[in-house]
Amino acid sequence: MSHEKLHRFHIALLIFNTQTGVVLFILPRTVATYFGTNGWIALILMFIPITLNIVLITSVYRLGRGASIFTILKSGIPRFLLIPIYLVIGSALAMVGCMVIKQYVMIYQLLIFPQTSDIIMKLVVDILVFLLVTKGIYNMSKANLFFVFLLITMVPLSFIFMRDFDLTRMSPFIFKEGKGFAQGSIKVFGAYMGYELSIFLFPYAEKGKKWLKYIHLGNSLTIFIYLMVTVICYGFFNYRELPHLSFPLLDMFGYLHFPFVERVQNFLYSFFLLSIIITSGMYYWSSQAVFTELIPRLPWKWVLFLVMASTFFVSNIPKSLIEVEKWFGVLIYFQLGVAIGLPLLALVALLVQKGRNNHA
Amino acid sequence: MLKRSRVLMSFLSLLLFATACSQDQHILERIGYVRTVGFDKEEDQVRATLSIPLIVTEAKQTQFTDEILTATANSGKEARITLSRKTSRKLLSGQIRTLMYSTDIAREGLRNFMDTLQRDPTVSKRTELIIVDGSTHDILTGTYKGHPRTGQYIDRLLKKEFEMQTIPRILLHEYFRDYYDNGKDPIANMIRKSGNDLEYDGIALFRKDKYISRLSPAEVFYFSLMYHNQGKGEFTVTSDNPDMRSITFDAINSKKKIKIKKMGDEKYRADITIKLNGGALEYVGDLNLSITEDRTKLEGIINEYITKQCEKVVKKLQKNRTDSLGIGQYVRNKMSYKAWTDTSWDDMYRNMEINVHTNFKMKNFGNFYD
Known part of the structure; x- marks a missing residue:
């Protein structure tokens, strides 16, 4: 793979763009459904455990002195234990990457091409993702810089909504009329997912510990965008309307009006393909990294191809958007496993290794 | 290099394949883009009227017409x-x-119609919502000599008024938003046919999704002052007072503020x-404006x-129990959650003391010095 190292700023943007995606379109609804009035506060609350989680991941890097996660695991845990773990993690990550595209494509179908087969549309996006990931992580991060730049240009649009924003609609109540705090927390946690992939970046990042802070920077950028969108949605619509809107952000974009173009929401939604490609690409790339560890003899591009091909067939099982959201409901637990379980396992491996060294 | 171009080629061919297969192609000449829809009540059913602008080009002549379709059915989409x-x-x-909905339909509640409007992603939330006291069918089938084509006429008439800020801008988004809010009732604008023209006909007041009553065009100005902040527009005040028979202002600027005060128990x-x-x-009266x-x-x-x-x-508004100004939102924001859910806002609103205070300042008195 490439010998160049990932710049710390690139890592921040990579994390940010992996986290955001289709979830941005759904998040205000999720938050309003589960937390009710002023549910956006939940985003800030969830930010704390996630920051702690990132600290956990970075501590693996610090204690492992920058070694790759696979090297650390190998050194402390017997291979026969690692194989099933790798299999589960690799498949779960690949499924996340696959479902991200599936969800995007299904919304695309709903909005723009109701009669076109989602399988063909997904195949087209899959090819784009494959072409991007085969360029290697370094080139992915460079492309991402450009993608993020394009996506950030949408932020000033939020000023347009300020005219129709009204604080009185937000009410002073906190977390009333919500459907469930626990379920909502998991959903919001899921919205932040993407930072856990930083654990696979250890060998590709620049030397030193400086870049670890930039994972937090990427995560902060995410919460900034999430908060901005959700708070605006709460004042633009209201907490009782939000649970009824499938895609509040699209409805809000739909309210935009330019003299030269109608229906900007379709155009803006297509823009998000840039985010989807990175989100999905990062998950596929991580999955590939796990599987390559299992079968080191196969070239990694072949591994990627096989992973993508097999998930493509699995992705035909869910037929509706609701089903896709349900799948995400299950996959989130695997993501949590990678986010919390994997670094803990690595710490155990480091301890075992240390104990062994002390004995020797 | 060869490998790369091969991948690219296969990708391009696939893309072509995908677009050719697409069932979603729309050929402009074969499409009827519905511009205006009207719903009337007909016995137990709904009569829908669609107006589709057409441009027919035959030989060298181009004709602009509206295709009007009417059907009676149980629901809007069935129609x-x-x-x-x-x-x-x-x-x-x-x-x-x-x-457009007739008042007969709106009186029974628009909830049944709202479902499809919210579900169908092709229906824009910027669509104007209009209530007609009478028949929407008559308005859509009428010809208005000297005016643009009917659909366009209605659309432009309203857009102009919105722009002048003389009437509240009520599109589907605003209607839905206030419908779901438990401290506000939605409103909609009204139009009517008057001879050879169409005319703005005031504001329809809703309680939840049901049409209750209306404000006349003369009342709309005062309602607007309390409903939203205005950055433009003009208004005329007339009275019997010899000091102020009539006065017209333009370039008005208004700001409203609603304050709630707790007056003892509940x-x-x-x-x-x-x-x-x-x-x-313009001023007609006995006073000298330069003094x-x-x-x-x-x-x-x-x-x-x-x-x-x-x-x-x-x-x-209070008599009709329609909280179109959203006083409920402000009261709600003054209460604890428990107190708000325990109060029956409907009853409280009807008997509530609501005072209006006006603070008018004349910016200038025009080009003329008395």
Whole structure:
């Protein structure tokens, strides 16, 4: 793979763009459904455990002195234990990457091409993702810089909504009329997912510990965008309307009006393909990294191809958007496993290794 | 290099394959973009009227017409299917600009119609919502000589008024938003046919999704002052007072503020303060506008007059139990969650003390010096 190292700023943007995606379109609804009035506060609350989680991941890097996660695991845990773990993690990550595209494509179908087969549309996006990931992580991060730049240009649009924003609609109540705090927390946690992939970046990042802070920077950028969108949605619509809107952000974009173009929401939604490609690409790339560890003899591009091909067939099982959201409901637990379980396992491996060294 | 170009080629061919297969192609000449839809009540059913602008080019002549389709059915979408059997074009709702409902239908509640409007992603939330006291069918089938084509006429008439800020901008988004809010009731604009023209006909007041009553066009100005902040527009005040027979202002600027005060046990009072200024354009009366004392006196008269008119509108709203100004939102924000859920806002609103205060300032008195 490439010998160049990932710049710390690139890592921040990579994390940010992996986290955001289709979830941005759904998040205000999720938050309003589960937390009710002023549910956006939940985003800030969830930010704390996630920051702690990132600290956990970075501590693996610090204690492992920058070694790759696979090297650390190998050194402390017997291979026969690692194989099933790798299999589960690799498949779960690949499924996340696959479902991200599936969800995007299904919304695309709903909005723009109701009669076109989602399988063909997904195949087209899959090819784009494959072409991007085969360029290697370094080139992915460079492309991402450009993608993020394009996506950030949408932020000033939020000023347009300020005219129709009204604080009185937000009410002073906190977390009333919500459907469930626990379920909502998991959903919001899921919205932040993407930072856990930083654990696979250890060998590709620049030397030193400086870049670890930039994972937090990427995560902060995410919460900034999430908060901005959700708070605006709460004042633009209201907490009782939000649970009824499938895609509040699209409805809000739909309210935009330019003299030269109608229906900007379709155009803006297509823009998000840039985010989807990175989100999905990062998950596929991580999955590939796990599987390559299992079968080191196969070239990694072949591994990627096989992973993508097999998930493509699995992705035909869910037929509706609701089903896709349900799948995400299950996959989130695997993501949590990678986010919390994997670094803990690595710490155990480091301890075992240390104990062994002390004995020797 | 060869490998890369091969991948690219296969990708391109696949893309072509995918686009060719697409069922979603729309050929402009074969599409009927519905512009205006009207719903009337007919016995137990709904009569839907669609207006589709057509441009027919034959030989060297181009003709602009509206294709009008009418059908009676149980629901709006069912009517559309019946209607599509009557036209040579594929009906699409992506360009609907105006939705009209007769008061008969609105009185029973618009909830049944709202479902499809919210579900169908092609229906824009910027669609204008209009209530018609009478038949929407008559409006859509009418010809208005000297005006643009009907659909366009309605659309432009409203857009112009929105732009002038003389009436509240009510599109589907605003209607839905206020419908779901438990501290506000939605409103909609009304139009009617008057001879050879169409005319703005005031504001339809809703309680939840049911049409209750209306405000006349004369009342709309005072309602607007309390409903939203204005950055433009003009208004005329007329009275029997010899000091102010009639005065017209333009370039007005208004700001409203609603304050809630708790008056002991479970009693609240609302104070609506309107700050308004504008430049005089026309004045008929005995005062001399270039004299400061006279001007202050006139401002006082105007303040009193506007306050009185606004309070009349508020009384009417209260009598109808339609909280169109969203006083409930402000009361809710003053309460604890428990207190709010325990109060019956409907009853409280009807008997609530609501005062209006006006603070009018004359910016200038025009080009003329008395």
